[in-house]
Amino acid sequence: MPRIIDGINSPGDLKKLNIPMMNKLAEEIRELLVHTVSQCGGHLAANLGVVELTLALHYVFNSPVDKIIWDVGHQSYVHKILTGRKDKMPTLRQYGGLSGFPKYEESAHDVFNTGHSSTSISAALGLALARDLKGEKYSVVAVIGDGALTGGMAFEALNHAGHAGTDILVVLNDNEMSISKNVGALSSYLNRLRTQPSYFRTKEEIETVLHKIPGIGPNIARAAGRVKDMVKYIMVPGVFFEELGFTYIGPVNGHDLHELTLVLANAKKMKGPVLIHAITEKGRGYEPARRNPDIFHGIGPFDVDTGSPIKKTVKTYTEIFSEFIVTKAEQDRNIVAITAAMAGGTGLESFAKKFPDRFFDVGICEQHAVTLAAGMARGGLRPVVAIYSTFLQRAYDQIIHDVALQRLPVVFAIDRAGLVGEDGPTHHGVFDISYLRSIPNLVIMAPADENEFLDMLETAFTLDMPVAVRYPRGVGEGVRIEENRNIIAPGKSRLLQEGKDLGIIAVGRGMSIARDVVKLLQEKGVEVYLVDARFIKPLDEEQFIKMAKKVKRLVTIEEGCLAGGFGSSVLEILADNGIEADVMRIGVPDEFIDHGKVEVLWEYIGMNPVSVAESIASRWPDLLDYKKWELFRFGQS
Ligand SMILES: Cc1ncc(C[n+]2csc(CCOP(=O)(O)OP(=O)(O)O)c2C)c(N)n1
Numbered sequence: 001m002p003r004i005i006d007g008i009n010s011p012g013d014l015k016k017l018n019i020p021m022m023n024k025l026a027e028e029i030r031e032l033l034v035h036t037v038s039q040c041g042g043h044l045a046a047n048l049g050v051v052e053l054t055l056a057l058h059y060v061f062n063s064p065v066d067k068i069i070w071d072v073g074h075q076s077y078v079h080k081i082l083t084g085r086k087d088k089m090p091t092l093r094q095y096g097g098l099s100g101f102p103k104y105e106e107s108a109h110d111v112f113n114t115g116h117s118s119t120s121i122s123a124a125l126g127l128a129l130a131r132d133l134k135g136e137k138y139s140v141v142a143v144i145g146d147g148a149l150t151g152g153m154a155f156e157a158l159n160h161a162g163h164a165g166t167d168i169l170v171v172l173n174d175n176e177m178s179i180s181k182n183v184g185a186l187s188s189y190l191n192r193l194r195t196q197p198s199y200f201r202t203k204e205e206i207e208t209v210l211h212k213i214p215g216i217g218p219n220i221a222r223a224a225g226r227v228k229d230m231v232k233y234i235m236v237p238g239v240f241f242e243e244l245g246f247t248y249i250g251p252v253n254g255h256d257l258h259e260l261t262l263v264l265a266n267a268k269k270m271k272g273p274v275l276i277h278a279i280t281e282k283g284r285g286y287e288p289a290r291r292n293p294d295i296f297h298g299i300g301p302f303d304v305d306t307g308s309p310i311k312k313t314v315k316t317y318t319e320i321f322s323e324f325i326v327t328k329a330e331q332d333r334n335i336v337a338i339t340a341a342m343a344g345g346t347g348l349e350s351f352a353k354k355f356p357d358r359f360f361d362v363g364i365c366e367q368h369a370v371t372l373a374a375g376m377a378r379g380g381l382r383p384v385v386a387i388y389s390t391f392l393q394r395a396y397d398q399i400i401h402d403v404a405l406q407r408l409p410v411v412f413a414i415d416r417a418g419l420v421g422e423d424g425p426t427h428h429g430v431f432d433i434s435y436l437r438s439i440p441n442l443v444i445m446a447p448a449d450e451n452e453f454l455d456m457l458e459t460a461f462t463l464d465m466p467v468a469v470r471y472p473r474g475v476g477e478g479v480r481i482e483e484n485r486n487i488i489a490p491g492k493s494r495l496l497q498e499g500k501d502l503g504i505i506a507v508g509r510g511m512s513i514a515r516d517v518v519k520l521l522q523e524k525g526v527e528v529y530l531v532d533a534r535f536i537k538p539l540d541e542e543q544f545i546k547m548a549k550k551v552k553r554l555v556t557i558e559e560g561c562l563a564g565g566f567g568s569s570v571l572e573i574l575a576d577n578g579i580e581a582d583v584m585r586i587g588v589p590d591e592f593i594d595h596g597k598v599e600v601l602w603e604y605i606g607m608n609p610v611s612v613a614e615s616i617a618s619r620w621p622d623l624l625d626y627k628k629w630e631l632f633r634f635g636q637s
């Protein structure tokens with residue numbers, strides 16, 4: 001049977017279809033989504049939920065002349081399929097292939113790059129204001145989820161857009177889910193909009209209801225009758241958005257193509273800011289995702305028939321943190337845990353189950369999460385804020401102004417530090433070393449393996465000051481976990497071996513690379529002095545100086561950006577102490593690193609063990625002769 005999807009190569013092809021044909025196309029798109037994500041991994045549930053919404057948007061609007069901006073952008077696969085990238089779907093999230101997020105460099109239909117939440121309305125308003133100033137004519141649409149709407153930036157933008165009054169359409173895609181169940185008062189408000197028919201009652205009906213309230217009811221009813229606006233508050237759905245200057249339309253069935261296309265076509269003609277509240281179901285059309293939208297929010301490759309993910313054997317750093325923090329909280333009642341809508345991703349779900357009163361999911365509000373922690377610490381609690389490195393960027397001022405400046409004992413569990421792989425440049429956690437190490441009053445650690453990680457977490461709670469522990473995405477080194485924990489003295493590195501030819505100082509997952517480099521070099525007779533820095537701040541100055549004096553040649557290895565990074569801090573120590581040494585820094589160069597498997601990315605930036613060994617051999621040819629180092633890559637001696 002011919003498939004409609006085969007004839008869809010641009011949004012223009014959609015406009016030839018009628019509603020039944022588009023419904024059929026929706027089914028075919030869902031099949032493609034499930035197949036693709038089962039192979040490549042990715043954000044399945046959100047995409048399954050926006051199939052009809054995306055079809056309707058491309059049916060009514062004329063992309064790329066009209067601009068559609070996808071908030072977070074994890075739900076943009078359907079948009080990619082409809083805008084000429086259907087055949088490239090098998091390359092999704094792989095190195096050199098399609099990005100999992102909108103990317104202007106990939107297509108003119110991806111008007112604005114996203115990945116972090118709650119930026120779409122600001123960007124859309126910027127485009128709309130640019131359009132107005134340049135006297136151009138096109139529509140601008142921001143598609144934002146109910147989770148992303150919890151982010152402060154979205155409100156800053158609504159506030160400005162309502163005031164600016166220009167033509168802009170916000171489509172609120174409300175599926176009641178962030179990654180987990182959406183939280184907060186706003187979420188409850190959206191829920192009331194969805195479910196309470198009282199919003200549609202007439203003035204007379206409202207007065208009747210009010211009269212039934214004993215004591216005060218009749219008075220309120222009389223007052224409401226006099227004050228027009230008060231009645232409006234009760235009668236008009238979406239009054240919150242209306243009061244901000246938006247025309248609210250909704251709720252609309254986000255899976256009914258007939259209703260969606262009509263409403264969008266009307267909204268397109270309206271003047272000023274308009275908000276359409278569309279109700280969708282996350283995971284729609286694939287039962288495992290519909291039943292577990294949180295698991296299928298972002299998932300690795302899985303079996304389509306069962307929905308089961310491909311199993312891993314070694315524990316992830318996140319799992320280790322998860323177990324640690326539950327045990328620690330059993331011992332210390334003052335420990336509270338905060339997440340910004342990432343309970344699953346940061347491993348706080350078990351904590352939430354065990355200590356519901358001590359767990360706080362604040363929504364996608366990293367800034368608030370950090371200052372909330374500061375307030376709690378001032379109030380005598382022991383807060384741990386678990387946030388991905390890339391999202392902590394949002395809370396920079398709060399770390400400085402609210403936590404560090406007041407030297408408050410907040411523990412930052414910084415997950416996804418380093419390259420994260422398939423999510424790519426919006427999500428790589430490569431900046432935290434640089435942006436944190438300049439902050440006074442902050443201790444920063446990075447573990448080389450699981451035992452060190454647990455020791456660091458334990459140490460963090462012994463220090464009466466702000467402490468950050470950064471650790472990577474995914475599995476650890478697979479070492480056996482020892483029972484006894486060691487408290488590490490701040491700034492104390494770990495000497496692994498002494499050697500006379502070359503010194504390597506590595507930190508965090510850089511140590512795993514360093515170990516392999518040492519093996520390669522030792523096989524060629526090079527004697528390496530190897531130190532696991534453990535601390536990014538404070539640094540083990542004494543050890544580093546001793547080492548530099550002895551070997552004169554140092555290599556630093558970190559999984560973070562080189563600019564202002566850990567290697568730079570080693571150079572600062574040497575310079576400040578007048579030590580002359582030849583230093584090679586290995587880390588992330590001054591460019592945004594694409595998406596792909598971490599090992600592939602390491603190779604690209606010259607950070608995998610073989611590349612590092614080759615760089616060492618080429619920089620110091622007297623250590624190894626050319627012929628020998630050339631053979632590293634082929635594993636020959
Ligand atoms: C600043 C920031 N914090 C956290 C995230 C992680 N994150 C990605 S999607 C998402 C939930 C978004 O929910 P919603 O906007 O409702 O989209 P849905 O997946 O439900 O369609 C979160 C928390 C992010 N991308 N950016």
Ligand SMILES: CC(=O)[C@@H](O)[C@H](O)COP(=O)(O)O
Binds near residue numbers: 297416
């Ligand atoms: C879109 C987004 O920001 C998150 O869903 C992110 O992709 C999760 O990453 P992890 O898979 O590392 O939890």
Ligand SMILES: [Mg+2]
Binds near residue numbers: 147173174177
């Ligand atoms: Mg949602």
